[in-house]
């Protein structure tokens with residue numbers, strides 16, 4: 001194994017200024033954030049950055065020599081796309097290190113208006129092959145692409161081997177069912193979904209019902225799941241609900257699990273992944289601190305001694321406590337698909 | 339500082355539960371108003387105004403009710419269903435406030451119960467998360 005491979009950047013989420021500081025303080029190389037509107041895919045009430053907090057966050061990160069990415073990763077909605085244009089203008093003006101975009105119309109705008117601005121292609125673009133990524137590079141000079149969590153490690157390598165665009169993969173966090181960037185399930189129940197409104201299963205449609213036996217989760221009236229006493233709960237997203245199918249009630253689409261790639265870090269470094277991303281801008285500073293600290297340690301250990309790397313029980317423990325559904329998987333990375 | 343795994347004894351709850359909840363509630367509301375006035379709590383009151391809240395400290399048997407208008411937080415009687423109720427044991431509330439524990443983690447583990455308006459719950463959670471304690475003397479108590 002070439003010992004010269006640089007360590008992938010550790011890219012951590014920030015939904016608030018304290019979360020950003022927690023990421024920086026605990027060893028993130030890069031943080032990503034969004035503005036307080038539907039131009040980003042975590043458009044939750046009270047979350048994200050306004051002008052003042054964005055400025056302070058960028059100042060803090062740059063002072064510590066870390067980078068800041070601005071996620072503008074929803075699709076501009078017809079009628080009025082000025083909000084998305086303004087978000088790009090704001091990012092350029094704030095001096096972020098790159099903007100993460102999903103919509104190719106916005107890539108065109110950003111490239112035309114700000115030729116020097118570094119552009120990353122969002123996971124929401126759903127580019128799963130090198131042809132798509134190379135085309136985006138040719139057209140808009142994107143410098144990095146975030147791969148959807150649907151590829152095996154071999155497939156990720158295949159992409160890396162055929163492009164000059166940096167490749168970022170997900171390393172930890174709640175899993176989306178395997179059609180990232182294309183999922184409309186939430187719209188089916190509520191009329192709003194990540195690509196259109198920046199949010200899956202919006203909180204205003206969620207009701208928790210506290211029965212004597214079970215905790216019921218309803219999304220716009222639809223019963224998504226029931227948790228028995230002591231059973232771990234999850235986010236009320238449609239894909240992770242338990243539904244009755246032909247007389248059986250079970251996780252018909254996906255189990256509520258979290259992705260955790262710790263066990264594969266040496267291979268991820270070896271194939272030349274440029275960055276590892278942590279999901280969870282909706283989570284608290286406590287989560288950001290714990291995940292960042294743990295992955296920083298693991299990544300450094302894998303970089304030092306890839307041959308002898310093994311996952312420390314303490315790391316697993318720290319991460320599994322935070323995971324949705326309290327189950328962790330390697331996701332698609334270790335599937336035998338060819 | 340780590341908060342020990344600890345539940346108040348049931349006797350305490352029945353004792354505390356019989357005391358009037360007004361003093362702790364008044365303290366809570368005063369603290370919130372102070373934090374807001376000093377710009378430590380970056381509360382967008384337009385999102386909270388007109389809503390009623392209850393903090394239920396289960397093992398202490400305490401129910402703290404308050405509401406918000408466009409300017410302030412105010413003590414309010416509980417009893418009727420509040421727009422948002424947060425219930426947990428004292429140690430878990432403390433962990434959440436000191437950023438030792440993520441509220442979502444507590445919720446997944448069923449240690450934090452959220453009742454009522456879920457979006458309002460999210461607003462409150464995100465508001466608490468966005469307090470930058472590093473700019474206050476309270477910083478040294480915080481885990482993060």
Ligand code: SF4
Pocket residue numbers: 175176177178179183184185186194200201237238239240
């Ligand atoms: S329903 Fe599931 S798969 Fe679809 S966007 Fe929401 S979390 Fe992702």
